[in-house]
Amino acid sequence: MSTVSVIVSTYNQPQWLQKALWGFRHQTHKTFELIIADDGSSEETTDLITEFQKNSSLTIQHVWQEDKGFRKTRILNKAIVASTGEYLIFTDGDCIPRNDLVARHLKHRKQQCFLSGGYFKLPLDISEAITENDIETQRCFDVNWLVDVGLKKTFKTRKLNSYGLSEKLLNTFTPTKATWDGNNASGWRTDILDVNGFDERMQYGGEDRELGERLINNGIKPVQVRYSAITLHLDHPRGYVTDDMLEKNKQIRKETKRQKRVWTSFGIKKND
Numbered sequence: 001m002s003t004v005s006v007i008v009s010t011y012n013q014p015q016w017l018q019k020a021l022w023g024f025r026h027q028t029h030k031t032f033e034l035i036i037a038d039d040g041s042s043e044e045t046t047d048l049i050t051e052f053q054k055n056s057s058l059t060i061q062h063v064w065q066e067d068k069g070f071r072k073t074r075i076l077n078k079a080i081v082a083s084t085g086e087y088l089i090f091t092d093g094d095c096i097p098r099n100d101l102v103a104r105h106l107k108h109r110k111q112q113c114f115l116s117g118g119y120f121k122l123p124l125d126i127s128e129a130i131t132e133n134d135i136e137t138q139r140c141f142d143v144n145w146l147v148d149v150g151l152k153k154t155f156k157t158r159k160l161n162s163y164g165l166s167e168k169l170l171n172t173f174t175p176t177k178a179t180w181d182g183n184n185a186s187g188w189r190t191d192i193l194d195v196n197g198f199d200e201r202m203q204y205g206g207e208d209r210e211l212g213e214r215l216i217n218n219g220i221k222p223v224q225v226r227y228s229a230i231t232l233h234l235d236h237p238r239g240y241v242t243d244d245m246l247e248k249n250k251q252i253r254k255e256t257k258r259q260k261r262v263w264t265s266f267g268i269k270k271n272d
Helices: 014-025 043-054 072-082 101-108 124-129 132-137 143-148 155-160 164-173 189-194 207-217 243-258
Strands: 004-010 033-038 059-064 087-092 095-097 113-121 185-188 221-233
Touching: 004 014, 004 072, 004 101, 014 043, 014 095, 014 132, 033 072, 043 059, 059 072, 072 189, 087 095, 087 101, 087 189, 101 113, 101 221, 113 155, 113 207, 143 155, 155 221, 164 221, 185 189, 185 207, 189 207, 207 221, 207 243
Parallel strands: 004 033, 004 087, 033 059, 113 221
Antiparallel strands: 087 185, 095 221, 113 185
């Protein structure tokens, strides 16, 4: 049994998944299981993962389901079942993890808590330009390097270079609430199973946060680590998003909050 499993969701973005996998290849903490939760990608993604497995010392599982529209929550539940870790880290295949992402989640984990990590959005041109060498050297997380290649410096760039006291203060005083965001969050396997995983009715738009809201209803405290555990979010269009999806998810989340719901009947375990 692995102590920690990293679950990476993906759908037909092999160019971005390649960069995410490079990020996991260069983690400082090496002993983790990597599970790719694939919501129906084509053979190009399968071929990429197979080739990566050949050249990696990581334990890698590819959990795939047929493409029947946006069913991220369903494939994430399948990945949870397939995982062996007692602690689960979740991210997306369009995010490059900083080389200490796994180490930071393990350092900050606490019983009866889940962690809410941070991400920094990159524009499309820089997203496309990043190479494995940029990831191996970690210069793609260096604010000065990013500015040199065209990034505008803002307060948000502090996520990339805050350590020690600065990082602790920013985590403590940020006005942003600690929520379960699928591109960078982690929790104990038993806590996630206790609320029956993700609600599979949920499509795009807050589908990850609804799990966090049920965890909170069940007494699990959210902990802010958005300046400690960092990913780079690569830019891409979201042509699969509809207003109906967003409205449906909004109503489910409203019910979760109103009823202080802990368990979903549309999760890992299904009602007969």
